[in-house]
Amino acid sequence: MTDIFYSLESEVRSYSRSWPVEFVQASGATQTxxxxxxxxxxxxxxxxxxxxxxxxxxxKPLVEYLQSGGVLHGMDxxxxxxxxxxxxxxxxxxxxxDLHYKVMFPGPTGTNTVEAALKLARKYTGRQHILSFTNAFxxxxxxxxxxxxxxxxxxxxxxxxxxxxxxxYDDYLDGETPDFLWLERVLEDSGSGVDKPAAIIVETxxxxxxLRAARFDWLRRLAxxxxxxxxxxxxxxxxxGCGRTGTFFSFEEAGITPDIVCLSKSISGSGLPMAxxxxxxxxxxxxxxxxxxxxxxxxxAFVTATAALREFWADPSFQSRLAxxxxxxxxxxxxxxxxxxxxxVRGRGLLTGIVFDDPEAATKIAxxxxxxxxxxxxxxxQDEVVKLMPPLTxxxxxxxxxxDILEAAIRTVTGPAVDTPTATEAPAA
Ligand code: PMP
Numbered sequence: 001m002t003d004i005f006y007s008l009e010s011e012v013r014s015y016s017r018s019w020p021v022e023f024v025q026a027s028g029a030t031q032t033x034x035x036x037x038x039x040x041x042x043x044x045x046x047x048x049x050x051x052x053x054x055x056x057x058x059x060k061p062l063v064e065y066l067q068s069g070g071v072l073h074g075m076d077x078x079x080x081x082x083x084x085x086x087x088x089x090x091x092x093x094x095x096x097x098d099l100h101y102k103v104m105f106p107g108p109t110g111t112n113t114v115e116a117a118l119k120l121a122r123k124y125t126g127r128q129h130i131l132s133f134t135n136a137f138x139x140x141x142x143x144x145x146x147x148x149x150x151x152x153x154x155x156x157x158x159x160x161x162x163x164x165x166x167x168x169y170d171d172y173l174d175g176e177t178p179d180f181l182w183l184e185r186v187l188e189d190s191g192s193g194v195d196k197p198a199a200i201i202v203e204t205x206x207x208x209x210x211l212r213a214a215r216f217d218w219l220r221r222l223a224x225x226x227x228x229x230x231x232x233x234x235x236x237x238x239x240x241g242c243g244r245t246g247t248f249f250s251f252e253e254a255g256i257t258p259d260i261v262c263l264s265k266s267i268s269g270s271g272l273p274m275a276x277x278x279x280x281x282x283x284x285x286x287x288x289x290x291x292x293x294x295x296x297x298x299x300x301a302f303v304t305a306t307a308a309l310r311e312f313w314a315d316p317s318f319q320s321r322l323a324x325x326x327x328x329x330x331x332x333x334x335x336x337x338x339x340x341x342x343x344x345v346r347g348r349g350l351l352t353g354i355v356f357d358d359p360e361a362a363t364k365i366a367x368x369x370x371x372x373x374x375x376x377x378x379x380x381x382q383d384e385v386v387k388l389m390p391p392l393t394x395x396x397x398x399x400x401x402x403x404d405i406l407e408a409a410i411r412t413v414t415g416p417a418v419d420t421p422t423a424t425e426a427p428a429a
Pocket of ligand 1 (some may be wrong): 046110111114138147203207222236238239240
């Protein structure tokens with residue numbers, strides 16, 4: 001039955017290799033394959049399904065819109081669906097956070113919003129160079145790839161990836177070298193030979209690069225440095241945004257305001273393609289049509305995006321329930337990591353995971369979890385991290401069940417639990 005995938009589809013396919021079943025249905029945190037086997041989904045479409053699969057609050061307005069004969073494809077034309085999205089985004093997200101961004105619709109994917117951000121930063125500053133971080137991931141088109149770290153992905157470009165340099169992400173060096181030492185020096189030294197960059201692009205938590213989470217102090221210092229040197233700060237919130245870390249934008253708790261923000265993945269609330277590039281109004285120097293794309297006006301995505309903002313983000317109880325879910329997940333995985341030799345916790349919020357000294361462990365654990373009915377992927381340059389991204393809306397029972405499967409899979413692969421210090425033996429915090 002599945003022969004056509006193997007015979008016709010390109011070798012480039014990847015998830016269908018880890019999970020070689022045909023998924024036929026999906027609801028909430030569950031996907032069902034063609035044999036009727038159910039899987040708990042701790043993958044959430046790599047962050048595109050933060051509210052789970054087919055949430056009724058987004059599906060109902062979508063079905064009504066489709067039946068109403070509303071516009072499906074709209075370039076960047078005005079439609080009621082787009083108007084309602086813009087108004088709701090302003091009312092529910094921007095204004096309560098005192099953010100005064102202009103909203104640009106690039107093409108509907110993460111890499112599209114990153115390309116738009118890089119292009120705008122270069123156009124605005126008149127500079128070419130962009131700085132990005134070790135282990136960053138920003139997308140697969142040439143501009144985004146040039147600011148991405150992973151060597152296997154970069155190699156695929158087939159041409160030199162230029163006009164960008166990598167600088168160490170938080171905790172990349174020895175823990176002794178002061179943060180940003182190199183950057184501060186070269187920016188102040190006219191003899192450094194390092195071109196002043198147009199922008200620095202950063203993920204607050206590196207989704208693909210191993211779930212490293214930057215400290216808030218580190219992010220604040222980065223923002224300060226950018227301001228001092230008139231370098232634009234771009235936060236790529238494609239994966240960490242839309243609530244993944246507990247707040248709508250992943251930079252909120254750090255108290256910084258980036259010049260440009262990239263959003264995609266869960267902004268549509270439904271898995272439909274959609275992306276936004278947000279920037280300070282002064283940066284809005286685009287000429288009409290200077291950057292465009294056929295699929296900027298994906299109206300069904302606007303409908304579901306509006307529904308998700310109203311259903312989840314307009315309701316303050318959503319964020320407090322999310323905080324509880326994060327607490328449960330964090331305390332469980334801390335306990336699991338503590339009782340597993342060579343394991344540690346990575347990430348922040350519901351963009352989190354367990355890193356293993358043995359670089360093969362995470363891949364084996366993900367495979368074992370799949371056999372037991374749990375979908376999760378790995379992250380990091382050597383796939384050394386088991387990545388946990390359950391839906392933000394997951395029930396306490398499903399979360400527990402998924403974590404039980406994960407714990408059992410870890411034991412199967414790494415051996416029995418090791419003794420953990422008891423409360424009395426544990427060192428004082
Ligand atoms: N930026 C980040 C931080 C991402 O995690 C991703 C996708 N994993 C992208 C950009 C690219 O998004 P897309 O795959 O939709 O192009």
